[in-house]
Amino acid sequence: MRFLSLLSAVWTVGFAFAQSNADAFIAKEGPIAKAGLLANIGPSGAKSQGAQAGVVIASPSATDPPYLFTWTRDSALVFQAIIEQVISGTDASLRPHIDNYVRSQTILQQVSNPSGTVSSGGLGEPKFNIDLTAFTGAWGRPQRDGPALRSIALINWANHLLATNNASYVTNSLWPIIKLDLDYVANSWNLTGFDLWEEVNSASFFTTAVQHRSLRQGAALAKAIGQTGVVAGYTTQADNSLCFLQSYWNPSGNFATANTGGGRSGKDSNTVLTSIHTFDAEAGCDAATFQPCSDKALANLFVYVNAFRSIYTVNSGIPANQAVATGRYPEDVYFGGNPWYLSTLAVAEQLYDALIVWNKQGSLTVTAVSQPFFASLSPGVAVGTYAASTSTFTTLTAAVKTFADGFVAKVAQFTPSSGALAEQYDRNDGHPLSAVDLTWSYASALTAFAAREGKTPVSWGASGLTVPTTCERNTSPGGGGGPSVSVTFNVQATTVFGENIFLTGSVEALQNWSPDNAIALNSDNYPIWSVTVSVPANTRIEYKFIRKFNGAVTWESDPNRVINTPAPGSFIENDTWR
Ligand SMILES: *[C@@H]1O[C@H](CO)[C@@H](O)[C@H](O)[C@H]1NC(C)=O
Ligand SMILES: *[C@@H]1O[C@H](CO)[C@@H](O)[C@H](O)[C@H]1NC(C)=O
Ligand SMILES: *[C@@H]1O[C@H](CO)[C@@H](O)[C@H](O)[C@H]1NC(C)=O
Secondary structure, rough: OHHHHHHHHHHHHHHHHHHHHHHHHHHHHHHHHHHHHOOOOOOOOOOOOOOOOOEEEOOOOOOOOOOOOOEHOOOOOOOOHHHHHHOOOOOOHHHHHHHHHHHHHHOOOOOEEEEEEEOHHHHHOOOEOOOOOOOOOOOOOOOOOOHHHHHOOOOHHHHHHHHHOOOHHHHHHHHHHHHHHHHHHHOOOOOHHHOOOOEEEEEEHHHHHHHHHHHHHHHHHHHHHHHHHHHHHHHHHHHHHHHHHHOOEEEEOOEEEEOOOOOOOOOHHHHHHHHHOOOOOOHHHOOEEEEEEEHHHHHHHHHHHHOOOOOOHOOOOOOOOOOOOEOOOOOHHHHHEEEHHHHHHHHHHHHHHHHHHHHOOOEEEEOOOOHHHHHHOOOOOOOEEEEOOOOHHHHHHHHHHHHHHHHHHHHOOOOOOOOOOOEEOEEEEEEEEEOOOOOOOOOHHHHHHHOOOOOOOOOOOOOOOOOOOOOOOOOOOOOOOEEEEEEEEEEEEOOOOOOOOEEEEEHHHHHOOOOOOOOOOOOOOOOEEEEEEEEEEEEEEEEEEEEEEEOOOEOOOOOOOEEEEEOOOOEEEEEEOO
C-alpha cells in the first residue's frame, strides 16, 4: 500500500512538473524564440547582416556547419509562422516582413541555378546565397517541397488579403509568383527529388503531402480570383498526389514510411512534420490527409517516438508512457545523430493540434490503429468513440495534454538559460549542438506554443476530400508519366569478354540509381555501347555508366554526368567511359 501510494504521488508530481515546466518555459521562451527568428531575417535582423530584405538565413553559423544560406523550405516555414501571426492578429506589426519576403521570392524565382532556369526546373533548387545569387556547389538537388511550401505561405497570405479588400495586390503581385510555384508542383510532384533532410533521392511523404496541399489551395485561390484556366489541372494533380500519399502507409508497422528510397526503417520526423504542416481543423480527424488527431497520424507518432527511447542516453530510464527527446530518424549519423529541437517540438504540436479538434468536435475516437497509442497513456482503453461528457474522454485528453507538455519540458530541459535554440541537442548529455540559432527551431517553438494555446491555423480545404480509387500518374509535360524525350546514350568503352555496360541515374526512367536494375546497353557498334531511353523532357538528369563483370559492379568516376534534356523529340548523347 505504501509503495503504491508513493508511486502514485510520484506520478502526480511528475505530471504536474511537466505542465508547470511547460508553462514557465513557454512564458520565457516565447519572446526569445520570436526575437531569435526575427534576428535571422534581412535586411535589418541583428544576426543576418548581408541578407537581402525578406531573406531568411537558416542560421548565422558561417562554418561548421555552414548554414549562412537561405533555403526555400526553411524560409517558407518561417514565413508561414509569421503570416499566421499577422492573419490571426497576434502581431500585425510583422506585415512589412511579409512584403519583403514577397519581393525577395519574386527575385529568387528568376535566378538561374544548377537545377535550371525558372522554366526548366530551377524552382526546385533548395538553397541560395543570402544576397539572392545562386549557390553553385554540389548539393542534394532538386528538393521539390520548397515551391509547394512557399506557395502555401503565399496563398494563406493572399486569402487574407482577399478577405480584407486587397484583391488587386493578390492578382498583380502574389498570383504571378504563386502560379510559377504551382505550375512547377503540378508538373513535378510525380518525379523523384531529395527529401527535406537533403539526403534521400526518392519520393518523400512530407514532400508529397505539402505538394497536395499547395495544389488543393492553389485551385481554390485560382477560382476565387477568376484564374479559371488552371483550376482543373491543379485539381487533377491534387487528386493524383492525394492518392499517391496513401501509398506511404505501412499497415503492418502502423506508421507512414518517410521515403520510398533510402533503405532505412522509414520512421522519421518527416511524418510528424507532415501532420502539423497540413493541419486543417475543419477536416476533423481525417486520416487520408494525415490530420493530427487521425488514427494513422497518432499511431505514426507513437511508433516514431518509441524509435528514440533506447538509442539516446538522455532518454534512458524514462518510463515508456512519458515524453522523450526525439530526432530526425533513428539511423541519423549527422553530427553523431542527435535529438533535434524542431523534431521534439513537432510531436508536442501534433498532440496540441489533436486536442484542439477533439475539444471542438466534442468527442474522441479510438480505433484499432490508434489503440496502442492511447493504451500507452491509459492502459486497457477500448476501441470506441467517447463523447466529451464521458470520463474516458476526460482521462484521455488530460493524458495527451500531459504527454504533449512532456515534449516541451524535454526541450526546456535542454535549452540553455539564454533561450537560444540550436539545431540539435546532444544524445548523451543534451548540450546544444550543430548550427546555433536555427531559424526553423525558433519557428517550431512559436507554432508549438500557439497550438498549445488553442490557436488554429487557417483552413486549407482538407475537409471532405475523396481519395481516387485508382492512382493515376502525372501526365503533364515532364511530369513523369507525360511527354518525354527519346535520348540515345552512346558511350565509348573497351571491355573484356563477358563484361557489359549499363546505365543508371536520378530518374525513374533511369532506374533511380539502382545498379541492380540499371539499363543494359548494346554493343552492336563496339566499342560504342548504346541504348535509347525515353526520359522526362526539359529536365536535369544525373547519370553514370557502370560495368558489370562476373557479378562485380564498377562505377564511373565522379562527378555524376548531367544532361539537361530538351523538349520532346529525340537527342543523341555521346560520352566516353570515365
Ligand atoms: C495591399 O497589400 C499590400 C501588401 O501588404 C500593400 O502594400 C497595399 O498597400 C495594400 N493595399 C490596400 C488597398 O490595402
Ligand atoms: C508517381 O505516381 C504513381 C501513381 O501514384 C506512383 O506509383 C509512383 O510511385 C509515383 N512516383 C513518384 C516518383 O512520385
Ligand atoms: C552525337 O553524335 C552524333 C553522330 O555521331 C551526332 O549526330 C550528335 O549530334 C552528337 N550529339 C551531341 C550532343 O553532340
